Amino acid sequence: xxxxxxxxxxxxxxEAYVTGSATQxxxxxxxYFTQKYPEVKQALxxxxxxxxxxxAVMAIPPPPGAWDKIDSAIDDxxxxxxxxxxxxxxxxxxxxxxxxxxxxYIDADIQDSHMRVHKAWKxxxxxxxxxxxxxxxxxxxxxxxxxxxxxxIQELKTEVKALK
Amino acid sequence: MNQxxxxxxxxxxxxxxxxxxxxxxxxxxxxxxKDKQIAEQYLLSVFNDLPQHLQDVLQPGVNTYNRLQxxxxxxxxxxxxxxxxxxxxxNVPARPNxxxxxxxxxxxxVFCNIHYNGKSIGKLAAELDKGEDEIRKILQQAFAxxxxxx
Numbered sequence: 001x002x003x004x005x006x007x008x009x010x011x012x013x014x015e016a017y018v019t020g021s022a023t024q025x026x027x028x029x030x031x032y033f034t035q036k037y038p039e040v041k042q043a044l045x046x047x048x049x050x051x052x053x054x055x056a057v058m059a060i061p062p063p064p065g066a067w068d069k070i071d072s073a074i075d076d077x078x079x080x081x082x083x084x085x086x087x088x089x090x091x092x093x094x095x096x097x098x099x100x101x102x103x104x105y106i107d108a109d110i111q112d113s114h115m116r117v118h119k120a121w122k123x124x125x126x127x128x129x130x131x132x133x134x135x136x137x138x139x140x141x142x143x144x145x146x147x148x149x150x151x152x153i154q155e156l157k158t159e160v161k162a163l164k
Numbered sequence: 165m166n167q168x169x170x171x172x173x174x175x176x177x178x179x180x181x182x183x184x185x186x187x188x189x190x191x192x193x194x195x196x197x198k199d200k201q202i203a204e205q206y207l208l209s210v211f212n213d214l215p216q217h218l219q220d221v222l223q224p225g226v227n228t229y230n231r232l233q234x235x236x237x238x239x240x241x242x243x244x245x246x247x248x249x250x251x252x253x254x255n256v257p258a259r260p261n262x263x264x265x266x267x268x269x270x271x272x273x274v275f276c277n278i279h280y281n282g283k284s285i286g287k288l289a290a291e292l293d294k295g296e297d298e299i300r301k302i303l304q305q306a307f308a309x310x311x312x313x314x
Contacts, residue, residue, distance in 0.1 A: 010304070011297070011300060011301075011304075012297075012299075012300025012301050012302075012303050012304035013300060015300065015303045015304045015306075015307050016278075016285050016300055016303060018230065019275075019278045019279050019303065020233070020234055020237045020282070021278045021283065021284050021285045021288075021303075022285070023284070023285075023286075045227065047307060048227035048229070048230045049227070050307060050310050050311055050314065051229070051230060051233070052188065052227065052229040052230070053310075053314050054263050054310055054314075055188035055189070055191060055192055055229060055233070056188055057262065057263070058188075058191040058192070058195065058259070058261060058263075059187035059188045059190070059191040060187060060190050060191040060194055060200075061187050061190075062182075062186040062187055062190045062204070062207060063190075063200070063204050066186070066204055066207060066208060067179070067182055067186075069208055070178070070182065070208055070211040070212060071175070071179070073208070073212045074175050074178060074212070074215055075175075
């Protein structure tokens with residue numbers, strides 16, 4: 001047997017596990033070792049049997065009527081589980097109608113920074129974007145045209161002055 | 165319908181486990197609470213919860229009694245906090261216990277505090293001013309005594 005495993009078996013860790021006094025981390029470690037090393041698994045099973053044997057020697061017959069109480073408690077749970085769910089009923093149209101004096105909207109205090117809009121707004125946003133681009137191109141075009149015209153006027157004025 | 169079959173088989177499985185282990189568990193709980201009426205209440209509590217844990221308890225390779233004892237300990241958790249320290253070594257068990265009588269005083273105190281008073285290794289180590297490894301070692305020796313008495 002591996003010396004480390006023997007050391008682990010002698011550490012008392014398994015006894016702590018069987019008595020429920022091991023920490024959660026130790027429990028996870030023990031379960032890992034039981035899966036990995038058959039010796040650890042066998043030792044743990046033996047300790048569990050020791051506990052069971054001790055309990056068997058120290059057993060006391062349960063009080064008469066104890067099972068009846070447990071049985072009725074379990075029956076109660078089963079009856080609750082077997083209760084048929086309410087059949088689905090289509091709700092009446094009227095129940096959706098708001099009262100005459102009720103406000104059409106309700107106030108909602110929402111911390112979210114996002115908003116939801118109808119899908120139809122997608123086309124409006126696209127049209128606004130395209131029109132924006134067209135206006136920008138047109139503005140640049142007329143600006144350049146205007147600048148060219150100004151230059152030509154300036155040149156003509158210079159020519160006229162020179163002819164005079 | 166399936167729910168009913170599962171529920172009914174759960175009920176009969178609970179009955180089978182009760183027939184086999186209720187006495188063992190009742191004996192253990194009585195050693196902790198030292199009062200038969202209180203012990204019965206805890207026994208009922210464990211078996212009332214059992215149908216929800218049947219899958220876990222009846223797993224292949226699992227020691228059923230050990231699982232029941234774990235459930236009982238969880239149920240007794242609040243009771244453990246009210247239990248005074250284990251009595252002196254010569255007066256540990258509520259009833260004659262041939263397993264405990266095979267242990268020396270130190271082993272009895274460690275085993276009693278852990279098994280019947282629900283103390284963790286860390287807490288007991290601090291109380292007895294010993295290292296956790298030492299407490300585990302004493303606990304292991306206590307188990308060796310149990311095996312010798314068997």
